[in-house]
Amino acid sequence: MEKVFTSKLESFLNAVAEKFQLYVPAKTDDHYTYNVYDPSGKKPVELNDIRTCTPIKEFLFPIRELAATYPKEFKPDDIKPFAVFGLKECDLRSIEILDKVFAEEDFEDQLYLNRRNNMFIISSDCNEPGESCFCNIFGGKGFAESGFDLNVSKIKDGFIIEAGSSKGNSFLMEHSDIFGEIPDALLSERDANRAAVQARLEEKNDHLKFDVTIKQIVEDGCDSDVFDREAKNCVECQACTRVCPTCHCFYLYDMQKEDYFAKMKMWDSCMRLSYATVAGGENPNKVLGDRMKHRLLHKFVHFHDRYGLDMCVGCGRCVDADAGGMDIRDILKKLKD
Amino acid sequence: MKDNIYQPINGEIVDIIEESSTIKSFVIKPEEDFAFKTGQFVELTLPGKGEAPFTPSSSPAETDQIEITIMKAGRVTGLLHECKKGQKVGIRGPYGSCYPxxxxxxxxxxxxxxxxxxxxxxxxxxxxxxxxxxxxxxxxxxxxxxxxxxxxxxxxxxxxxxxxxxxxxxxxxxxxxxxxxxxxxxxxxxxxxxxxxxxxxxxxxxxxxxxxxxxxxxxxxxxxxxxxxxxMEKNMSCGVGKCGHCMLGKYYVCKDGPVFTYEQIKGYPKIWE
The missing domain is CATH 3.40.50.80 (Nucleotide-binding domain of ferredoxin-NADP reductase (FNR) module)
Incomplete structure (x- = not known):
């Protein structure tokens, strides 16, 4: 795969924007979110040091979308190829998790796949993991080695761009005029940066390294009163599930449009009281602590049993977003104790 | 099955049988070929109003129409009970496991x-x-x-x-x-x-x-x-093991069920709630 160097992001992003609808990180207060790229240069793009505060699932599985129509069947719009710049390794792993669900062979979700197949992924190394980042507990390193089309690593005098797919490789070859070759010294600088970030993650999250798997901790902690005790701090804002890049619950609802009927697909949250209620009124998770338990069981036990991996990437978005100050890391530690 | 897993096929209620004060059977004629195995369920859409899961009560051998027997229990079933013959409906499925x-x-x-x-x-x-x-x-x-x-x-x-x-x-x-x-x-x-x-x-x-x-x-x-x-009855919505509402332990009732042996699910808490 190709590896190239550029001293400025602008020419690279302009080249991407010629081919794709491009989304780039934009800083708001202390957080990054995504904006459409402005090629005029009026809003210079800053490479995000940390993941955005909003989840990447928004690009693949929008908050609300048209899922079906009646009586005439609708054909989902062709999605124009789009690129997202600045995804982090945790984001790439969250896409891998969503793929397990929505691209499962027996029932492929075409709405998801249309977007997924048209997404050009430009990831970047983490430079400043946040306080809430604990990706290394789930095998994260702060930089990606696969799952991207292109990956950008910031070094002192510019950026190293590496291809991770044939699509990415072709892009670099097509635009060879705007890139330079990389001296070996710059690759060593990148590797040193990566090692430093990885070491920082390992050090700061040392307290979360358990001698058993998280799956085991949650399974063993199932009958403890930790969930009920923790639930006392929960204000049921559901932010944890909304910002989580791997939470993918949704509900389907029907509505009347002007001259047709629509079935909509919209994000849902397992923290919502009536989430599991059936028509007769039974609800296995009436108690908030039980909903919290269900959420962790799904993430670390049931998803694992089904797909062989945890449904958490340790991005820490839920920790940052929670209005009640709930912290999944503390809950896991309490379950372990 | 449609390419779009959320798209129902069209159907029409051709007969309604009052079974009891709260239960009616709806005979539905799908506009396209529709076959199911006994025990599997369908998602029945009342266009513009809502969708709910039901296991057909007719024999799978009867292929030109299916019968769905519905108790008035919630919002969608209440609206279905108000339907008259000729009402258009949508059908997604069939979903899940059958009686072996x-x-x-x-x-x-x-x-x-x-x-x-x-x-x-x-x-x-x-x-x-x-x-x-x-x-x-x-x-x-x-x-x-x-x-x-x-x-x-x-x-x-x-x-x-x-x-x-x-x-x-x-x-x-x-x-x-x-x-x-x-x-x-x-x-x-x-x-x-x-x-x-x-x-x-x-x-x-x-x-x-x-x-x-x-x-x-x-x-x-x-x-x-x-x-x-x-x-098993849970809040089945998408029918295809994705939306999460019907989880029973590691199972999606809509995809791995609704027919389970007790052996499969006995280890999970609250299976009857």
């Missing part, structure tokens, strides 16, 4: 149903009756609140009772005028002497509380958990 009828061959099939739970069971019953000689016998124990609450009354009290190889016993929680049968919940008509446990399978469908106590009773009879088939 071929595995029942040579065995006594012990069917226990309660209330509207007789709907999926009727589909199974008709499937079994079509090839009744393949089974040792079909023993049915059905319960309802009152005699009026039994569904499929005409056939239940009539021709089904006369089928060779079939034995049916009924019970009601509260007797009414003219009822000379058993009074009591359905577990009061379960008797170990009715069933050759070593060569039988049990099929249970009804309200969660009934399923719970029937299962406990069957376990008392030393019925092996792997031979107790349960038709």
């Amino acid at each position: 009828v071929d595995d029942f061959v040579g065995k006594q099939v012990y069917i226990i149903g309660g209330g509207v739970g007789l709907a999926p069971i009727r589909s199974l019953f008709l499937t079994l009756v079509d090839r009744i000689k393949d089974f040792k016998s079909v023993t049915c124990r059905y319960g309802a609140k009152t005699p009026e609450d039994f569904i499929f009354k005409k056939t239940l009290f009539g021709e089904w009772q006369k089928i060779k190889g079939v034995e049916i016993k009924l019970s009601v929680d509260q007797a009414g005028n003219g009822w000379d049968g058993n009074v009591g919940v359905v577990t009061t008509i379960l008797n170990p002497s009715d069933v050759d446990i070593k060569n039988a399978v049990a099929v249970v469908c009804g309200p969660p509380i009934m399923m719970k106590y029937v299962t406990l009773k069957l376990l008392d009879f030393k019925f092996p958990p792997e031979n107790i088939y349960l038709s």
Whole structure:
């Protein structure tokens, strides 16, 4: 795969924007979110040091979308190829998790796949993991080695761009005029940066390294009163599930449009009281602590049993977003104790 | 199956049968080919209003139309009860697991149903009756609140009772005028002497509380958990194992169920809630 160097992001992003609808990180207060790229240069793009505060699932599985129509069947719009710049390794792993669900062979979700197949992924190394980042507990390193089309690593005098797919490789070859070759010294600088970030993650999250798997901790902690005790701090804002890049619950609802009927697909949250209620009124998770338990069981036990991996990437978005100050890391530690 | 997993096929309600004060059967003619296996469920859409999961009550052998028996229990079922003949509906599915009828061959099939739970069971019953000689016998124990609450009354009290190889016993929680049968919940008509446990399978469908106590009773009879088939009810929405609402432990009831053996799910908490 190709590896190239550029001293400025602008020419690279302009080249991407010629081919794709491009989304780039934009800083708001202390957080990054995504904006459409402005090629005029009026809003210079800053490479995000940390993941955005909003989840990447928004690009693949929008908050609300048209899922079906009646009586005439609708054909989902062709999605124009789009690129997202600045995804982090945790984001790439969250896409891998969503793929397990929505691209499962027996029932492929075409709405998801249309977007997924048209997404050009430009990831970047983490430079400043946040306080809430604990990706290394789930095998994260702060930089990606696969799952991207292109990956950008910031070094002192510019950026190293590496291809991770044939699509990415072709892009670099097509635009060879705007890139330079990389001296070996710059690759060593990148590797040193990566090692430093990885070491920082390992050090700061040392307290979360358990001698058993998280799956085991949650399974063993199932009958403890930790969930009920923790639930006392929960204000049921559901932010944890909304910002989580791997939470993918949704509900389907029907509505009347002007001259047709629509079935909509919209994000849902397992923290919502009536989430599991059936028509007769039974609800296995009436108690908030039980909903919290269900959420962790799904993430670390049931998803694992089904797909062989945890449904958490340790991005820490839920920790940052929670209005009640709930912290999944503390809950896991309490379950372990 | 459509390419878009959320797109229903169109259908029309061609007949409505009042089964009891709260239960109606809707005969639906799909506009496209539609086949299901007994025990599987469909998502029925009332266009613009909502969607809900139901297991058809008709025989899968009947392919030009399906029958869905619905109790008025929530918002969508309430609206469906107001529908008239000619109403257009949408159908997604069929989804999930079926009753493994071929595995029942040579065995006594012990069917226990309660209330509207007789709907999926009727589909199974008709499937079994079509090839009744393949089974040792079909023993049915059905319960309802009152005699009026039994569904499929005409056939239940009539021709089904006369089928060779079939034995049916009924019970009601509260007797009414003219009822000379058993009074009591359905577990009061379960008797170990009715069933050759070593060569039988049990099929249970009804309200969660009934399923719970029937299962406990069957376990008392030393019925092996792997031979107790349960038709589980959860909040199935997408039908394709993605939306999460119907999770039961690691299972999606919509995809891995709704038919489970008790052995599969006994380790999970709150299966009856």
